[in-house]
Amino acid sequence: MKLIIGSHVSFKKDTGLVGAVQEILSYGGNAFMFYTGAPQNTIRSEISKTNTLEAHNLMKENNIDINNVVVHAPYIINLANKKVKRNYNFSISFLTSEIKRCVELGVKKIILHPGSSVGISKEEGINNIIEALNIILANDHDVMILLETMAGKGNEIGGNFTDIKTIIDGICNKDKIGVCLDTCHINDSGYDVTKIDEVIEEFDKIVGLNYLQCLHINDSNNEIGVKKDRHANIGYGTIGFENLLKIIYHKAFANIPKILETPYVTINNEEKKRIFPPYKTEIEMIKSKQFNSNLIDDIRSYYK
Numbered sequence: 001m002k003l004i005i006g007s008h009v010s011f012k013k014d015t016g017l018v019g020a021v022q023e024i025l026s027y028g029g030n031a032f033m034f035y036t037g038a039p040q041n042t043i044r045s046e047i048s049k050t051n052t053l054e055a056h057n058l059m060k061e062n063n064i065d066i067n068n069v070v071v072h073a074p075y076i077i078n079l080a081n082k083k084v085k086r087n088y089n090f091s092i093s094f095l096t097s098e099i100k101r102c103v104e105l106g107v108k109k110i111i112l113h114p115g116s117s118v119g120i121s122k123e124e125g126i127n128n129i130i131e132a133l134n135i136i137l138a139n140d141h142d143v144m145i146l147l148e149t150m151a152g153k154g155n156e157i158g159g160n161f162t163d164i165k166t167i168i169d170g171i172c173n174k175d176k177i178g179v180c181l182d183t184c185h186i187n188d189s190g191y192d193v194t195k196i197d198e199v200i201e202e203f204d205k206i207v208g209l210n211y212l213q214c215l216h217i218n219d220s221n222n223e224i225g226v227k228k229d230r231h232a233n234i235g236y237g238t239i240g241f242e243n244l245l246k247i248i249y250h251k252a253f254a255n256i257p258k259i260l261e262t263p264y265v266t267i268n269n270e271e272k273k274r275i276f277p278p279y280k281t282e283i284e285m286i287k288s289k290q291f292n293s294n295l296i297d298d299i300r301s302y303y304k
């Protein structure tokens, strides 16, 4: 059984999906995630059909299964709050257009932060999310929305498995809803991921393992339960390398993509401050099961 591992990659206007595939190949990964544009805004460019076709050929040549490719919806989308009707409607229509882009790209899964219920009760927020998702999922497409488990900071919905379960319960078309579990987020929200079998058992009991479609593999800068959300490089946080390996190689997760979203590494070179992706080194660490305590030196040698 081949390990399904990858990372976040960029999707640029000029290189599109081909660029994203090339980037993950350069890291040695076989799964990837990207935003269709900047995550903090809604400026999106036309998707090139020839580029997309070329990308799919490149994926086939390199044994990348399209089911291991996911899009992440921009985090400005908030389906929980209906107070400003215009913003709510915009979130619905923007997520609908993101799904249309997924269809054009041939991508079958899109990850969504459930939302934030500022100024309203959590129950009301969850109801707003359900209503919006049912509108979006009523359209005829085969893209699945994956609700991401959150750290639970502020009024974030999805900081525990029960929130996720309550949303799924309200969805009419359950074939089109799934979950993405983020190791940093659930650590920060209060689940002890160092006891992964217990976490899996609880997730299965509350939500159902059949809904789990993706894992975000991140170490955390924070102690368990602080409701923060700050990702750390693999083995450089409070979860630790061995515990993350146990999760990555767990048989319950064998068939789903595992995506790194660890922070870029800052290197000061000749008075110039530059940032570099850690993913090639981290994927090597994961494949070899060898912790690399010289992440920065290694990255420096790759990108010099």
Ligand code: FE
Binding pocket: 072, 111, 113, 148
């Ligand atoms: Fe996310």
Ligand code: FE
Binding pocket: 148, 182, 216, 261
């Ligand atoms: Fe995440």
Ligand code: ZN
Binding pocket: 184, 185, 229, 230, 231
């Ligand atoms: Zn996060």
